[in-house]
Amino acid sequence: MTVSATSSTFDDLFSQWERQQAAYVAYRQNRFQVMLDVLALHCPPDPTVLDLACGPGPIADLVLRRFPGARAVAADHDPVLTRIARSVLARHEERATVVETDLVSADWASALPAWTFDAVLSSTALHWLSPGQLLAVYTELARLLPPGAVLLNADHLRFEDDRPTLRRLSADHDAAVQREAFTDGAVTWEQWWDLAARHPELAALLPERERRFADRPPQPPASLEFHLAALRTAGFTEVGTVWQYLDDYVVFARR
Numbered sequence: 163m164t165v166s167a168t169s170s171t172f173d174d175l176f177s178q179w180e181r182q183q184a185a186y187v188a189y190r191q192n193r194f195q196v197m198l199d200v201l202a203l204h205c206p207p208d209p210t211v212l213d214l215a216c217g218p219g220p221i222a223d224l225v226l227r228r229f230p231g232a233r234a235v236a237a238d239h240d241p242v243l244t245r246i247a248r249s250v251l252a253r254h255e256e257r258a259t260v261v262e263t264d265l266v267s268a269d270w271a272s273a274l275p276a277w278t279f280d281a282v283l284s285s286t287a288l289h290w291l292s293p294g295q296l297l298a299v300y301t302e303l304a305r306l307l308p309p310g311a312v313l314l315n316a317d318h319l320r321f322e323d324d325r326p327t328l329r330r331l332s333a334d335h336d337a338a339v340q341r342e343a344f345t346d347g348a349v350t351w352e353q354w355w356d357l358a359a360r361h362p363e364l365a366a367l368l369p370e371r372e373r374r375f376a377d378r379p380p381q382p383p384a385s386l387e388f389h390l391a392a393l394r395t396a397g398f399t400e401v402g403t404v405w406q407y408l409d410d411y412v413v414f415a416r417r
């Protein structure tokens with residue numbers, strides 16, 4: 163795909179983000195569907211939801227569309243993506259709140275409104291954290307959530323070395339999905355950031371984004387077993403999975 167020299171609107175960037183993310187996550191909408199179904203089956207009809215590491219806010223947007231009485235906090239450390247989230251989620255007026263917070267800092271939850279959450283939803287994000295940071299975030303969420311509240315985390319959780327065939331099948335499938343999506347006109351991660359950089363307001367935020375993420379090395383992929391054990395250690399009472407496609411899971415944990 164050729165990236166145009168003109169600047170996109172925030173809504174265009176959000177649409178392009180969705181196509182870009184769907185190129186890296188096969189059946190991304192199915193992850194979100196199962197999250198919404200669990201909310202409908204388990205939570206009050208007007209749930210209070212935290213979209214953790216929200217990017218430009220697709221999960222919060224889906225929740226607020228599906229549940230007209232819901233309210234959502236969308237939280238992320240990226241000033242560019244939270245700027246887009248603020249614009250996209252403005253259609254939900256006071257039902258949506260966007261906050262900037264760094265999950266790596268010990269007091270990240272202090273940036274949240276003092277609400278009682280029914281659910282925390284996250285997608286393609288917690289793999290940015292080291293195992294120790296992930297355990298700390300899960301522990302803080304267990305402290306924050308009341309009994310019965312749920313956490314749903316969608317991510318690629320790579321198969322360990324003892325399952326090389328499953329690992330290869332998953333990698334080959336990812337590569338095929340990406341090839342097809344990019345041929346159909348989806349932008350890559352890098353091309354999406356080039357598009358964002360052409361927006362004058364976002365361009366001004368890019369140095370701050372670089373500063374905030376300068377000390378964040380890529381993390382080795384954590385396994386499903388690690389996530390389940392970390393959630394139990396953190397204090398969640400019931401943990402498991404509610405969806406899987408190859409190495410892509412939605413992990414469930416109930417407080």
Ligand SMILES: C[S@@+](CC[C@H](N)C(=O)[O-])C[C@H]1O[C@@H](n2cnc3c(N)ncnc32)[C@H](O)[C@@H]1O
Pocket residue numbers: 183214215216217218219220237238239240243263264265266284285286287288290291
């Ligand atoms: C691939 S994006 C996914 C965004 C969104 N959940 C989605 O599915 O479209 C990963 C997100 O994690 C956020 N993130 C990474 N590390 C973070 C941290 N330490 N604190 C808060 N957000 C973080 C990034 O800024 C980015 O928005």
